[in-house]
Amino acid sequence: MPELSNAAMERIMRKAGAERVSATAVAELAEAMEEYGTRLSKEAIELVRHAGRKTVKKEDVKLAARRSGPI
């Protein structure tokens, strides 16, 4: 499930202060971030259904992120 580009992952790591980054670390970050995004999305979709709606709105993602606790 490679939705996130290596270039984006590397920029995020460099912005965070990384000096050198291995290719496998980049891939690992992409996987962890995508997993997190999928989990948030599923949580948001549950909230949407609970509210009797069909469209995922900003507030659903926000609440899902809050519910997911400290990361």
Place this chain on the structure above:
Amino acid sequence: MPELSNAAMERIMRKAGAERVSATAVAELAEAMEEYGTRLSKEAIELVRHAGRKTVKKEDVKLAARRSGPI
């Protein structure tokens, strides 16, 4: 800090089961995912420095993700 594309965010949400997705929800997901990625990266970089290395490796990201707890 827009590193993640809207198209990728929308694909992640659709894969997770979303029927319809608002543009602001897509932006919100990008922000939450990038925040998570930044936090993981900083945590990984701390582990790298602690180990006296300069290169972030896969294992650093993995351990950072585990330390960040359930998401």
